[in-house]
Amino acid sequence: MSMTALLFAFAMIDNLLLLFINIYNIITLSDLEIDIINVRQACNKLNQTFLPEVVLHIILTVFFIFNNNWFIFILNIVLDLWFAYKYFKRQPGQLGFYDPLEINNRRNIKAHMKDFLIRLIFYLLCFLLYLFFFDIGPILMQQSFPLSTNITMFELLKMTANVGCSLLKIILENPIKARQNAQEQSSSGITYAHKLNKYAFYIDWYNHTIEDIDRLYRALNDIANLRTSFRQKPVRLKLLTLITDQTLIDNLNVISSQPGTAIYNKSLECICIRCKNGWIGFQKIAYRKSMYARDFQNGYISKIDRFVFDSIHNPLFDHIYDRRLPPS
Template sequence: MTALLFGFAMIDNILLLLINIYNIITLSDLETDLMNVRQCCTKLNQTFLPEIALHVMLTVFFIFSHHWLLFLLNVCLDLWFAYVYFKRQPGQLGIYDPLEINNRQRIKAKMRMFILHGRYFFHRHIHLFKHCYSTSTIKPLNVAFFGSDLFSMHILEHLYQLFINDKSRIKCLEVVTTVSTLNTVMQGAEKLQLTTHVWPDIDSLISKSPVQFDVGILASFGQLLPKRLIESFPLGIINVHPSLLPRWRGSSPLIYTIASGDKTSGVSIMDIRPKHFDIGPVLMQQSFPLSTNMTMFELLKISADVGCSLLDKVLEDPITSRVNAQEQALSGITYAHKINKYGYYIDWHNHTTEDIDRLYRALNQIANLRTMFRQKPVRLKLLTLINDQNILNDLNAISSQPGTAIYNKSLECICIRCKNGWIGFKKLAYLKSMYARDFHNGYISKMDRFVFDSIHNSLFDYIYERRVPK
């Protein structure tokens, strides 16, 4: 639709340009005595009203297309035309009067005016042509989507809506994913009845597929793509990455963003490069602030929405987006490595209450935080921040040893000492899941002092080194 509107605007502008050339030729004929003054004015006056009508149509178009600078320039020109038209003498058929134009200086002045108009129309036509070309030459795309998790699924659902509702944008949509019982995208693609290719069978995409894909779109796929696969897509493969690259390259940017206490996050649309994760040039990027107590899933939803919005803009003109892509900065590079099992454990000696709270908000919706007791894991659930100073004073009077666990009746939670204070959990799982009171009755009350083991968490070693200064 946009390309069609710009096509009409170009035709309108061409007609205005031709009228202007016609007027210049007419004045030139008058100057060389090939016609008399009355004939010249008659011809010029015949083109004036059509010229005004074409101008008004073009002005209206610029409103709908949000080209405000051209709109303002056109409005000024329209107002000038209206002023000239209504200023004409009573009984005069047009704005050009034989008595006024019948001298060489006035002829030259009119010719200069038409030449200026012609230059304006010409430059405006070039602008319209460029815009029309960029919007009309992008054919409907055959898209292969690469993804595996919940963030991927948000992006896939958005692409599916474009595929269903806007065939001018996406002509074909197929999915590439891995085989896994927990694969959200595999399940989602089946529900949406999309053709699915199982990774790593890339031959089904490159040589065996009946579809010639134009572009690949990747979101949280977690696999390195070979060069020959990337090069098989004429427009390459782009990645919707939920961080402000080059910060948090890697598979777990959302987790690291929350766990590190970042105040700002964002989404980057980047070009995929072979053999490395997240190093390609950035096509588009948008940042947004993070609320104080945001969880990883809340960040995921916001990032997915922003990613979909950016993706829409890129897909409007993927060629121009790739041409205008910017290489990532060489400074500020951090990595969001895959979380191993030790990333869920708490080091009571080195983790602060703030660290544990962030870790909980980053990981709890994936899996519970953990500690150790008698060389067996204890899963910690329903974190409670302890803000009552009286309770904190009572706890501090009992023990200052990190890992010490004390049941508090008023909070109905197990309070555990960490590096700089106390933090509570209302539910724990040791052999079986139980509430804090039951854990106290079954274990804590039977010991003089109950202390959880500290387990080193390498995730925080990395985060401490790369935390953004406050």
């Protein structure tokens, strides 16, 4: 692991400690505000955490100097200067950084609570920043491997975990050689994954092909079921079935060519749904409650002349992987 990666790993651990200290201080002030503890007990607790917080943050700031991370150094030195300003601004004869006489006022309690909340947010944002920079070091080892055509997300997760563990074992056995063969991450050819939201699980029957729906199912079904809607109510689709019988497909095409049309097939025991380029089946449907295809046929499809699911836009198929998406 490079020195940069080690630095940001230490920075994340350091920031977690600072987060815990500020959460502890916020809880202490809350206890004081509702009279669970008295003001002297509260100040003793706050003073016990002040020096560790300052030391942890100064160490972090100094480390960023030696690593030439000037932006993050300036970001952190501002808080160090604030600590120094608050310390030297103390009243003469004040006991510790937090004094019972000074803090024994509801307005002062609110002011200190605000300070702790601001620092808590600052440390949280810094933690996310360090987490981002932690992944910018050189690549110590990488390996390509073949994927089967019908692999699911969970299967891919297990496969990559096994490969990652084997590579990590090799690196730990000879870290010096791994660092010597390290390669910098390329700045070209970068792609960005879409952020998952509830619409990522919906099927757009007019625009999604059989292949699109199959890939979507294999990618997301281990997280949550694919969805559609009927009369503006969500419907969850379970147990996907690919329809390969050409005779059956021809018979379904005779009945309807409208995307979203749902037809029950007794031989496959599934609900066949028309998409952009053909038909795809699901053996279980959850509409109000989960049920098998035959029950859904008897309860809903058979009572309507033409049962058609709604098409809902899915942002995962907006193919813009060459740039970052704006926050939604």
